[in-house]
Amino acid sequence: MEGTKDVIIIGGSLSGLMHAIVLKSLGHNVRILERSSPELLRSQAAGLGTGGELQQLIDEYVKPESPYCTTLGAIEWINKDGEIVGQFGPSRPFYLSTWSIVYRLCKSALLQPAPGSSAKPAIYETGQLVKSVHPSGSKINVEYLDTVSQQHHALEADLVIAADGGNSTIRRSLHPEVAPQYSGYVTWRGAVTESEVSEATRKVLHGRTIMTRMEAGYIMSYYVPAENGSLSPGDCQYIWVWYQMLPEGEEFNSNLTDADSRQHTTTIPRGRMREEIWAKMRARGRKHLSSPFVDLLEHTHDPFLSAIRDCKSPKAVFHDGKLLLVGDAFSLFRPHAGAATSQAARQALSLVKVLKGDMSLEAWETEAIDHAQRIHAFTNAMGSYCFTGVVPPILAALLPTANEAMEQTKD
Ligand SMILES: Cc1cc2nc3c(=O)[nH]c(=O)nc-3n(C[C@H](O)[C@H](O)[C@H](O)COP(=O)(O)OP(=O)(O)OC[C@H]3O[C@@H](n4cnc5c(N)ncnc54)[C@H](O)[C@@H]3O)c2cc1C
Incomplete structure (x- = not known):
C-alpha cells in the first residue's frame, strides 16, 4: 500500500x-x-x-x-440492602468516559x-x-x-x-x-448528574462501579465525567445499565415500540420511550433494587433501551x-x-x-x-x-472468588 x-x-x-x-x-x-x-x-x-x-x-x-475519563477500580456487587457481597478488579488499567x-x-x-x-x-x-x-x-x-x-x-x-x-x-x-443474533436480553440505560441525587446515594455510588444481581437480570452504575469533561464532584455523571432477560415476543415488541408507535429492532433512542413502559420499569426497580439505584432511575430524564445482539x-x-x-x-x-x-x-x-x-x-x-x-x-x-454468578472456566483466573454464592433478589 x-x-x-x-x-x-x-x-x-x-x-x-x-x-x-x-x-x-x-x-x-x-x-x-x-x-x-x-x-x-x-x-x-x-x-x-x-x-x-x-x-x-x-x-x-x-x-x-x-482529562476526559475516570479510572475503573474494583467492581463491587451489593445486595438489595446495600451491603457489599463480592468484588473483582479489572485485570489491567481501564478507564471510563462517555x-x-x-x-x-x-x-x-x-x-x-x-x-x-x-x-x-x-x-x-x-x-x-x-x-x-x-x-x-x-x-x-x-x-x-x-x-x-x-x-x-x-x-x-x-x-x-x-x-x-x-x-x-x-x-x-x-x-x-x-x-447479528439476539442474545435474549436487553439493556435499559441512563445518565444522571451527581448533583441531582441524594447525599445517601452519593455516599454509596461516588467514584465507584457497583452492580446488583436479581432474577433474570443485573444492574450496574459507574462514574464518568460530565459531558463538558468536568471531573468535579457534583458535575460527574452516574451511568447506569440494567440488563434484563427478555425473550422475543409480545413484551419485547411492546418495549421496543416508541412514543410514535414505531417499532424498533435494536434501540429506542433517548426521549422516545413510552412513559408507561418507563413507569413499569421504575416500579420494578422500586421492588427489587437498593435505594441508590432507585434514586438513579427516578432522576433519569431520558432512558433508552437496546436489544443486545452479536x-x-x-x-x-x-x-x-x-x-x-x-x-x-x-x-x-x-x-x-x-x-x-x-x-x-x-x-x-x-x-x-x-x-x-x-x-x-x-x-x-x-x-x-x-x-x-x-x-x-x-x-x-x-x-x-x-x-x-457462576464463573465460566475462561474467566477463572480473572474472577478467583466469584463462584461464592451471590445474593439474588427474586422477582
Ligand atoms: C450514536 C451512538 C452512540 C453510542 N453510544 C455508545 C455508548 O454510550 N457506549 C458504548 O459502549 N457504545 C456506544 N455506541 C456503540 C459504539 O460506538 C460502538 O460499539 C463502538 O465504538 C464501535 O463503533 P463503530 O463505529 O464500529 O459502530 P457504531 O458506533 O455503531 O457506528 C456506526 C456508524 O455508521 C453509521 N452508518 C451506518 N450505516 C451507514 C450507511 N449505510 N452510510 C453511512 N453511515 C452509516 C451510523 O450512523 C453510525 O454512526 C454508540 C454508537 C452510536 C452510533
Missing part, C-alpha cells in the same frame, strides 16, 4: 473517526460519509469504556489537553489542520447514506444518497473503510449470512484489499466488557503498520479475526457470569 490514497470511510462514529485520524496522520486524503445527523448520534450516547488500545490511540493521535466526549475529541482531532501535511483537510459529511460499494479496475466506487437533498452521488477511492456499525449494510452485501465476520478484507470491514461492522460484541471500541482502535493501529509496510494485510486480517474470536468468547462468558 504505497502513495497518497483517497480514502472513503463509511460511518462517522468512533471506528470511522479513529481510522480517519490514523490515515490522515499518514498523509492520506480522508472523507467520512455518515448517514445520521449529529443530534441523532447524540441521542444514543451514554458511558464508554476507554481502556486498552483505545487509550493508546487517544494518547498517540488525539492528545487531549485535559461516547459523546470521545466522539468530540476524535472529531476535533481529525478536523484540525495538520501543518506541513500534504494531505487535503479531512471531510466529515452527515446525512450521507451509503447504498453500495463495488470495485472498478484499480479503484473502488461508493454510491450514496444525500438524505437532505435526496440526490444520489458516486465517488471513486483507492481504499474504502466500512465502519458502518453492527447492522452494516456493507457486511450484509458481502456476507448476507452473518447477521455476530462476527469470517473476513475483514475484500476486493483485493480495497475494502476493509472494521469495528462493529466487522464483529459486534455484547457490551459486558466494554471491548467494542478497543477492537476498532486495535484495527486502526495495526492498519498504520500495514500502510508503513511493517505488516501484511493478510496478517492484519488474521490478527483481527483472532482477536474478535477471543473477545467474543470473553464477553459472552462475562455476561453469563454477571447474570448467574
Whole structure:
C-alpha cells in the first residue's frame, strides 16, 4: 500500500473517526460519509469504556489537553440492602468516559489542520447514506444518497473503510449470512448528574462501579465525567445499565415500540420511550433494587433501551484489499466488557503498520479475526457470569472468588 490514497470511510462514529485520524496522520486524503445527523448520534450516547488500545490511540493521535475519563477500580456487587457481597478488579488499567466526549475529541482531532501535511483537510459529511460499494479496475466506487437533498452521488477511492456499525449494510452485501443474533436480553440505560441525587446515594455510588444481581437480570452504575469533561464532584455523571432477560415476543415488541408507535429492532433512542413502559420499569426497580439505584432511575430524564445482539465476520478484507470491514461492522460484541471500541482502535493501529509496510494485510486480517474470536468468547462468558454468578472456566483466573454464592433478589 504505497502513495497518497483517497480514502472513503463509511460511518462517522468512533471506528470511522479513529481510522480517519490514523490515515490522515499518514498523509492520506480522508472523507467520512455518515448517514445520521449529529443530534441523532447524540441521542444514543451514554458511558464508554476507554481502556486498552483505545487509550493508546487517544494518547498517540488525539492528545487531549485535559482529562476526559475516570479510572475503573474494583467492581463491587451489593445486595438489595446495600451491603457489599463480592468484588473483582479489572485485570489491567481501564478507564471510563462517555461516547459523546470521545466522539468530540476524535472529531476535533481529525478536523484540525495538520501543518506541513500534504494531505487535503479531512471531510466529515452527515446525512450521507451509503447504498453500495463495488470495485472498478484499480479503484473502488461508493454510491450514496444525500438524505437532505435526496440526490444520489458516486465517488471513486483507492481504499474504502466500512465502519458502518453492527447492522452494516456493507457486511450484509458481502456476507448476507452473518447477521447479528439476539442474545435474549436487553439493556435499559441512563445518565444522571451527581448533583441531582441524594447525599445517601452519593455516599454509596461516588467514584465507584457497583452492580446488583436479581432474577433474570443485573444492574450496574459507574462514574464518568460530565459531558463538558468536568471531573468535579457534583458535575460527574452516574451511568447506569440494567440488563434484563427478555425473550422475543409480545413484551419485547411492546418495549421496543416508541412514543410514535414505531417499532424498533435494536434501540429506542433517548426521549422516545413510552412513559408507561418507563413507569413499569421504575416500579420494578422500586421492588427489587437498593435505594441508590432507585434514586438513579427516578432522576433519569431520558432512558433508552437496546436489544443486545452479536455476530462476527469470517473476513475483514475484500476486493483485493480495497475494502476493509472494521469495528462493529466487522464483529459486534455484547457490551459486558466494554471491548467494542478497543477492537476498532486495535484495527486502526495495526492498519498504520500495514500502510508503513511493517505488516501484511493478510496478517492484519488474521490478527483481527483472532482477536474478535477471543473477545467474543470473553464477553459472552462475562455476561453469563454477571447474570448467574457462576464463573465460566475462561474467566477463572480473572474472577478467583466469584463462584461464592451471590445474593439474588427474586422477582
Ligand atoms: C450514536 C451512538 C452512540 C453510542 N453510544 C455508545 C455508548 O454510550 N457506549 C458504548 O459502549 N457504545 C456506544 N455506541 C456503540 C459504539 O460506538 C460502538 O460499539 C463502538 O465504538 C464501535 O463503533 P463503530 O463505529 O464500529 O459502530 P457504531 O458506533 O455503531 O457506528 C456506526 C456508524 O455508521 C453509521 N452508518 C451506518 N450505516 C451507514 C450507511 N449505510 N452510510 C453511512 N453511515 C452509516 C451510523 O450512523 C453510525 O454512526 C454508540 C454508537 C452510536 C452510533
